[in-house]
Amino acid sequence: MNHIVEECIEEIRKYKSDVHELNPGIERYIIEAFESKYNIKLPEDYKDFLTVYNGGELFIPGTVISGVFDENSLIEEENRDLLHLNLTNKWPDMGDELLIIADLIYGDMICYDCERHVIVQWDHEIGEVTIEWDSFADWLREEMKIGNELVDYDGIDKEE
Template sequence: MNQLTWKYVKPLGTELAIEQFESSYNVKLPLDLVAVFKQYNGGRPDKKGFNTSVKKDRVLKTLLSFNEGDLETIYKAYDVLKPEDDKLIPFASDPAGNYICYQVTDESIVFWEHETNTKEKIADSFTEFLRGLY
């Protein structure tokens, strides 16, 4: 995997923060995503660029946080996104307020455009998404 350096990491407020989210929303996140969040919750990687099936050079701003008191949290993002598509679990944002999401139906990673409520496929898994950052 390309080595990522993370800044602005917010340690999880509790060891069970991710499990509490999964339980509250009755969802199950992939193990590779959970492992990264346990280390880099709310962090920003040094490699931010990624491509989707539709557009090149999209930008990752930050991983969302599993700490409910933080500014950009998975709770707030999921509450925004759920009425639009309850099969998407946002885990990161871009500078324009769009989300990078785990798609429950096929376990892929997609980009969700908030102005048009459209999806663009990024990768088949979270690990593949991280490997593709440049």
């Protein structure tokens, strides 16, 4: 497992249970079946995360990370935060190369750029990429840092 993702998962587990609402992880073969079905190669560090947490929400209300539909899990197909639904549920000018992997609370999307193999933030107000990370792990580490600045381990908002 990617060591940065592993550190972030350890950090997530330090929080009181109602700070995050994350789904149980899924097996790699399910992720690989998704990749095969949709002819997409997901980043290894994102797949590492999905094997521990198959999507869900960080710092409720906060960032919603997309998971992979698994008919054997409790995640229902109607859940809007699944990767296969994100293939078509895009803003009109978003482009085919971007796969939405997370929704930020204020409307921007975190996407995997399937052509350039980086993680980007797509700004829904101006209709373009505004921030870029080398990997899912780098983005997740930053997201956890931001959340930690706002919320303590007991789920209490920190004073500014």
